Amino acid sequence: MRPVVIAGVGMIPFERRDEDSLVDMLAMAGLKAMDDANLGDRPVDAVYVGNMASGLFNHQVSVASALVDRLNLMPAAADRIENGPASGGSAVKNGFLAVASGYCDIVLVVGGEKMREVIGPKATDIVACMTHPNAEYIYGVTLPALAGMFTRLYMEKYGVTREHLTMVAVKNQENGLLNPYAHIQMKITMEGVLTHPQAHVNSPVVADPIHLYDCCPVSDGAAAVLLTTEDIANELKRPIVTIAGVGQATDTHTLQERSDPTDLKAVTIASQKAFSMSGIKPKDIDVAELHDAFTILEIAESEHAGFFSKGQGAKALAAGETQIGGKLPINPSGGLKARGHPVGATGVAQVVELVWQLRGEAGKRQVKGAVNGFSLNFGGFGNNVIAFVLRSKS
Amino acid sequence: MNTITAYKCKKCGLVMYPHHFRCLKCNGREFEEIKPSANGKLLTYTIIEQLPWGIDERERVLGVVEFDNGVKALGVIKAENPKLGMKLKAGWEPVRVIGGEKVYGLSFQPTK
Numbered sequence: 268m269r270p271v272v273i274a275g276v277g278m279i280p281f282e283r284r285d286e287d288s289l290v291d292m293l294a295m296a297g298l299k300a301m302d303d304a305n306l307g308d309r310p311v312d313a314v315y316v317g318n319m320a321s322g323l324f325n326h327q328v329s330v331a332s333a334l335v336d337r338l339n340l341m342p343a344a345a346d347r348i349e350n351g352p353a354s355g356g357s358a359v360k361n362g363f364l365a366v367a368s369g370y371c372d373i374v375l376v377v378g379g380e381k382m383r384e385v386i387g388p389k390a391t392d393i394v395a396c397m398t399h400p401n402a403e404y405i406y407g408v409t410l411p412a413l414a415g416m417f418t419r420l421y422m423e424k425y426g427v428t429r430e431h432l433t434m435v436a437v438k439n440q441e442n443g444l445l446n447p448y449a450h451i452q453m454k455i456t457m458e459g460v461l462t463h464p465q466a467h468v469n470s471p472v473v474a475d476p477i478h479l480y481d482c483c484p485v486s487d488g489a490a491a492v493l494l495t496t497e498d499i500a501n502e503l504k505r506p507i508v509t510i511a512g513v514g515q516a517t518d519t520h521t522l523q524e525r526s527d528p529t530d531l532k533a534v535t536i537a538s539q540k541a542f543s544m545s546g547i548k549p550k551d552i553d554v555a556e557l558h559d560a561f562t563i564l565e566i567a568e569s570e571h572a573g574f575f576s577k578g579q580g581a582k583a584l585a586a587g588e589t590q591i592g593g594k595l596p597i598n599p600s601g602g603l604k605a606r607g608h609p610v611g612a613t614g615v616a617q618v619v620e621l622v623w624q625l626r627g628e629a630g631k632r633q634v635k636g637a638v639n640g641f642s643l644n645f646g647g648f649g650n651n652v653i654a655f656v657l658r659s660k661s
Numbered sequence: 662m663n664t665i666t667a668y669k670c671k672k673c674g675l676v677m678y679p680h681h682f683r684c685l686k687c688n689g690r691e692f693e694e695i696k697p698s699a700n701g702k703l704l705t706y707t708i709i710e711q712l713p714w715g716i717d718e719r720e721r722v723l724g725v726v727e728f729d730n731g732v733k734a735l736g737v738i739k740a741e742n743p744k745l746g747m748k749l750k751a752g753w754e755p756v757r758v759i760g761g762e763k764v765y766g767l768s769f770q771p772t773k
């Protein structure tokens with residue numbers, strides 16, 4: 268396989284975007300990545316679009332074909348890639364494979380979702396369509412409900428407390444204030460979420476023990492990366508950030524069929540594969556973007572990915588190690604918690620943030636001197652996980 | 662009483678629910694259809710306060726129950742104060758209306 272370089276990145280601010288259609292958003296993010304790569308009029312060989320549910324949210328399918336038309340990228344190959352919340356990561360992985368194999372020289376990967384076209388409970392129902400139709404969905408299970416059942420077990424087993432969960436939310440919303448692309452631009456405090464007389468109003472129960480501030484918001488948005496070879500990236504005069512490692516793994520559809528439901532095996536295996544391919548070790552990672560759709564996930568993923576041993580993630584968090592300026596800053600972008608989680612966009616947006624960090628272009632949230640980055644895109648409830656290790660060569 | 666159907670691998674004995682075409686342990690393809698036993702214990706639960714579109718309730722408790730014969734399944738928990746490990750007795754009732762039709766599923770009540 269030949270090295271694959273991320274020559275261009277772009278995204279549009281995640282928020283509620285009533286004026287833009289899904290394909291508008293994909294096109295805007297795609298153009299930014301093409302321009303960031305100095306692509307000019309060079310042809311693109313293939314376009315991969317990560318999107319979970321345009322048919323259900325927006326009554327539109329074949330959005331990859333629609334996108335190449337809007338961007339005048341014909342006759343580029345175009346595919347929409349649906350892999351639940353890991354759709355964005357899957358799209359980046361497929362773009363990587365296309366360039367690494369030599370089949371394509373220039374690939375545009377765009378992830379996007381427009382979720383706010385429907386009301387909240389409807390969005391919750393659409394997202395719940397990823398659960399098992401007979402064994403889960405009919406009971407009214409939601410993703411927060413799966414997270415609630417998981418959180419209860421994780422708290423019980425590892426001594427994670429509501430204070431720990433809230434620390435994730437406070438940290439990531441603080442980071443979000445430094446990220447102009449983040450949906451949630453609001454500082455919150457431990458007191459306001461936990462002990463204030465109005466705490467139950469500020470952060471009501473969603474799926475006990477999960478509260479509102481343990482959940483990511485429902486957002487519209489898109490993010491894009493332009494992948495190419497090292498030679499072409501040099502011709503385009505772009506800084507060299509390579510995809511050094513890619514790992515993906517799956518697990519059972521339902522939580523109840525895992526012998527230990529607190530063990531996120533797919534996270535462990537996907538991360539190990541990405542690390543082993545890259546030759547980079549967890550201790551060499553300078554910045555990580557994890558899939559904190561729920562606060563517990565940032566803690567659990569930081570352990571399963573190999574940064575901390577089991578039960579130590581919450582302690583590292585409490586000690587400030589995962590803040591910007593700490594030993595391993597996690598989610599300097601604000602993560603899904605603050606940046607937002609337009610489902611198909613997330614896996615791509617994580618990679619975009621890492622590229623900005625590794626190029627030293629992350630502004631006020633810059634992790635100083637970052638060379639190696641790690642991202643983890645968590646699909647279903649851990650049944651399909653994709654990890655990337657990125658390295659800056661400049 | 663109506664209930665779910667679980668699957669016991671004829672080769673290695675693993676009990677599975679829901680259905681798989683190959684055994685999760687030994688890849689066996691032949692299964693004995695079994696019913697969960699009457700009682701089980703609560704492995705984990707959540708109290709959902711924000712239910713999805715299509716469920717007209719303010720609150721619903723869902724939990725995973727391990728039946729005495731090893732079947733594990735999600736269901737509606739009808740207990741005032743759910744507790745991990747509590748003993749529950751299975752029932753069968755409408756759990757959701759989909760396309761105007763009542764869909765039946767597992768419900769659980771504390772054993773007396």
Ligand SMILES: [Zn+2]
Nearest residue numbers: 670673684687
């Ligand atoms: Zn078997």
